[in-house]
Amino acid sequence: MVDYAAFIDVFADYARTISRRYDVGDVMYRLADQVVEVLPVDGAGVSVADPDGGLQFVSATHEDVVRVEGVQITLGEGPCQDAFRTGASVVSDDLRDDGRWARYRTEARDAGFLAVAGIPMRADEQKIGALDLYRRDAGSWSEEDVATAQTLADMASGYILNAITLNESEELSERLRNALDSRVVIEQAKGILAERHGVPTADAFERLRRHARSTRNRIHDVARQVVEDDLRL
Structure with missing residues (x-):
């Protein structure tokens, strides 16, 4: 169930932050923490597009997510990768019964996660990255949860794109590179x-x-x- 009080706090933080200069890598870490406060999930991670058009992991809520996100990037498979490529949300209610992502499934289950979701970060036709959600218990992802997660992913995209407008001399790739360097x-x-x-x-x-x-x-x-x-x- 969505915590709407926490959701409002995230919007307030977003409004305060985009009115000034900020570090993209830092706000991605903060947003990952906020996702766990808003949604009934046990972890979250954010990956962004690199200059070559692939994905690079930049933030997570804790070490288990760091491990699985890193595996997903290395293997090139998983819900985050699919969401990034297709521009659509990708969910798995129970990795034990899912036939996709054979190697990723094993790594995610070994880290203690049974339900996962990948939410695209996008702006028009531009692929920005993806937000990943993790639950330790299996169970369906509600339409409310996915819709709320998409709003949070859109905010992440907004942070990145707004950073560009605050300093038009910097290209998107440079901003994302800074996040990766962080x-x-x-x-x-x-x-x-x-x-x-x-x-x-x-x-x-x-x-x-x-x-x-x-x-x-x-x-x-x-x-x-x-x-x-x-x-x-």
Whole structure:
């Protein structure tokens, strides 16, 4: 069931954000968190088109989603890939009974997910990316859930396209490249923290997120401080 109070908060955040300059990678992380607050899902991830027309993963709510999103990009199969290619929503109510995406299905189930959905991010005929939704329990995706997810995906597209109009000298590919670069820095910071504290990368990821939230900083800025300035978390 959609949490409409949280949905309104997402719209308010969107309205505040697009009126100023912002980092695309950072708002994609924030939007992934907001998706889980609005919809009855256990995880979400966002992938965007790269300069070569493929998909690259840029944000996720937690490490299990990071793992499955990465697999989906590597394999080139899954609901996110299909939604991106077709421009239509793609859902699976139960991966145990789904005949699609043989290799992806196994990886997603091993990560604990049984129901998944891919929602296209688009603008007219332009393919922007895709929003992925994950549930640990099997069950049908309601029309309300899919429609709400599409609105959230459209907001993600809006963030990206509006960033272009705020600085017309930058092309879309450059904006998306910045988002991908942000992801690389976050992965580097996760590795540093995991090694430093002897913890799994999932715990390292949460350290980054908690510190970013508590200090009201962007997650990629905190990650860059860990990588470049030896920030101790």
